[in-house]
Amino acid sequence: MQNFKHHIPTKVYFGQGALSNLQEALAPYGKKLLLAYGGGSVKKSGLYDEIMTVLRQEAYEVTELSGIDPNPRIESVEEGVRLCREKNIEVILAVGGGSTIDCAKAVAAGVFYEGDLWDMVSQGGSRGPFLPLAAVLTLSATGSEFDPMAVISNLKTREKKGARFDYPAVSICDPSLSFTVPPLQTASGSADIMSHIMEDYFAREMDCDFSEELAETILRSVMKNCPVALKEPDNYQARANLMLNSSLACSGIPSYGKDFSGWAVHAMEHELSAFYDITHGVGLAILTPRWLRHILAKDPSITPRLVRFAEKVFGLSGDDKNLLARQGIDALEAYFVSTGLPMGLEDLGIGREHFEDMAEHVCRSGRLARAYVPLGKEDVIAIFEACLSAPA
Numbered sequence: 001m002q003n004f005k006h007h008i009p010t011k012v013y014f015g016q017g018a019l020s021n022l023q024e025a026l027a028p029y030g031k032k033l034l035l036a037y038g039g040g041s042v043k044k045s046g047l048y049d050e051i052m053t054v055l056r057q058e059a060y061e062v063t064e065l066s067g068i069d070p071n072p073r074i075e076s077v078e079e080g081v082r083l084c085r086e087k088n089i090e091v092i093l094a095v096g097g098g099s100t101i102d103c104a105k106a107v108a109a110g111v112f113y114e115g116d117l118w119d120m121v122s123q124g125g126s127r128g129p130f131l132p133l134a135a136v137l138t139l140s141a142t143g144s145e146f147d148p149m150a151v152i153s154n155l156k157t158r159e160k161k162g163a164r165f166d167y168p169a170v171s172i173c174d175p176s177l178s179f180t181v182p183p184l185q186t187a188s189g190s191a192d193i194m195s196h197i198m199e200d201y202f203a204r205e206m207d208c209d210f211s212e213e214l215a216e217t218i219l220r221s222v223m224k225n226c227p228v229a230l231k232e233p234d235n236y237q238a239r240a241n242l243m244l245n246s247s248l249a250c251s252g253i254p255s256y257g258k259d260f261s262g263w264a265v266h267a268m269e270h271e272l273s274a275f276y277d278i279t280h281g282v283g284l285a286i287l288t289p290r291w292l293r294h295i296l297a298k299d300p301s302i303t304p305r306l307v308r309f310a311e312k313v314f315g316l317s318g319d320d321k322n323l324l325a326r327q328g329i330d331a332l333e334a335y336f337v338s339t340g341l342p343m344g345l346e347d348l349g350i351g352r353e354h355f356e357d358m359a360e361h362v363c364r365s366g367r368l369a370r371a372y373v374p375l376g377k378e379d380v381i382a383i384f385e386a387c388l389s390a391p392a
Contacts, residue, residue, distance in 0.1 A: 001208050001257035008251060010146055011170045014244070016236065018174040019136065022054050025170040029132040030090025031058075034083060036065040036104045037095045042138070045180050051095060051136065063087045065107070068096070071153045071160065071273050071280065072103035074118050080107035081117060084131065094135045094168075097189070098142025101135045102150035105165040108133045121152045125163030135171040139181055140242040141189030141281060143196060143250025145171035153274060159361075160274040162266070173247065175239035183230050187339035188281030190226040190242060193249045194219055195284040199263045200255035202292075202305060202372050208257035215254045216312045218245050223313075223335055230339065262371025265291050268380060271358035276350055285341045289333035290386040295373035296325060302373060333391055344390030355384045 013021040026033070033055065042048045055062050065080045083089065084107060094104035109126040110117045120126055137145045144150065148167045153160045181189070201215040222245050228238035248254065268291070269283035296306055303325045310316040310328025318324045337343055345351075359380035362368060368375040375383075 001205060002259050004256055006252055006256070008146065008167065009169070010167045012146065012173060012247070013170070014173045015240075016174060016176050018172045019050065019177070021172060022051065022136070023058055025134050025172060026058075026060075026091060026093065029134070029169070031060050032063075032088055032090040033060045034063050034065055034080065034087070034089045034092045034104075034107070035095065036068060036080065036092060036100055036107070038066075038068045038070070038097070038100050041180065042095055045138075045177075047095065047136075047138065047177060051093075061087070063089060065103075068100045068103045069153075070097075070099050071277055072099045072106075072151075074121065074152055074154045076103050077106040077110055077117055077121075077152060080104070081110040081113075084111045089131065092131055092133045094133060095138065097137070097139030098144035098192075101133075101137075101144040101168065102142070102152065104133055104135070105144070105148070105150040105168075106152055106163070107131075109165045118154055118157075121150075121154075121161050121163045122159070123163075125150070125165050128166065130166040132169045133166065135168045136177070137171060137173045137243065138177045139185060139189055140175075140178055140239070140246040141185075141192040143193070143246050143248075144168075145173060146247040146251045149250070151270070151280075153277070155274070155277065158274045160270040162270070171247075173243055175236060175243045176234075178239050178243065179234040181233070183233075183340060184279070184282075186229050186233075186242075187226060187341050188279050188285070189246070190222050190281070190339065191285040191336060191341060192281035193222050193242070193246050195265055195281075195288060196249040197254055198288060199266060200258055200261055201309070202302075203255075203258045203261040204372070205258045206305065206308070211254055211256045211258060212308075212312075214248075218249055218254065219313050221245050226339060260370070262367060264368055264371040264375055267362050267367055268358075268383065271362050272345075272350070275354050275358060276348065278348055278350075282341055282348070285336040286343055286345060286387050287383065289329050289336070290383050292329045292332070293326075294379065294383050294386065295375075296329070298379070299373045337391060342390070345384070345387045347390055350388075352385065352388065355381050359384065
């Protein structure tokens with residue numbers, strides 16, 4: 001088990017009716033507020049009106065940053081920074097899923113950044129100062145409500161970068177606000193939660209009892225509750241479990257005692273999203289089983305880890321450990337298929353024309369050379385190739 005340090009300064013209001021704490025959450029931070037949100041769902045659901053009622057009653061001066069995309073663009077960050085500077089904004093309120101919160105984090109840092117904002121993102125983010133940020137979560141997926149990370153896209157340069165900024169000062173997490181999330185977003189968000197767990201779970205350390213069992217519990221919980229939420233969208237218990245899983249999965253807690261594993265699947269998916277602007281969780285679901293098969297074939301020494309995954313997460317058993325390891329991967333893939341996710345790149349209109357460019361770019365930073373099983377350009381191309389067709 002590795003040494004670690006961890007600090008999460010976010011105050012969380014979790015549960016049904018948590019939005020009633022909005023004024024208390026915002027009170028310490030000033031009255032000039034930037035309200036950040038995405039498309040029309042926040043207005044269609046009535047959440048926008050509910051929030052604006054509170055803000056008007058408390059005499060907030062509200063400036064809006066709307067239309068934030070699912071893979072948030074650097075242009076939205078630039079517009080948000082412009083508005084904050086022009087209106088002397090004191091606090092940002094992000095309403096939506098991880099993309100909206102990610103964009104707001106970059107805006108909160110960018111207000112104080114002198115220089116090109118894409119440079120800020122590309123160089124790994126900022127260590128401050130930041131505008132205070134409050135979040136109202138509507139989608140269980142990225143965990144951005146409980147971490148300092150943000151992922152921003154630049155479609156002009158075909159880049160999607162993760163960067164570190166600041167934690168939200170406060171997050172309001174009411175599972176009932178996710179009742180209206182469509183099935184594809186529910187399933188892809190759940191795949192994102194699982195990927196956050198698996199990126200750290202598949203690591204060399206196997207002596208971190210707390211981390212191991214917490215990770216396995218979250219994976220089982222997602223696979224139990226996502227199908228319920230797909231069948232019964234307003235099932236509060238299913239949505240509540242998914243939302244709590246989301247916050248914990250990317251909080252750093254399930255990786256206590258583990259070394260950095262490279263997050264290879266996220267790195268490869270960022271290339272797909274940068275080139276094709278696909279749904280993040282869909283890309284992760286497509287990539288993960290193919291990545292696992294590739295690294296197992298490349299380095300059979302990881303077989304015990306895959307065996308534990310098969311046994312603890314899927315309840316499989318058997319004397320042939322090599323077979324059991326492969327069966328665990330098959331079970332994961334079958335679960336993703338069962339949630340209705342597209343499981344082949346060709347289903348998304350993606351061919352092999354950019355595989356070499358994407359593989360070369362993702363390997364350039366050297367990050368994959370430090371991954372759980374190190375990957376080079378040819379490995380990445382082979383994984384992309386394996387992702388072309390959906391499982392038979």
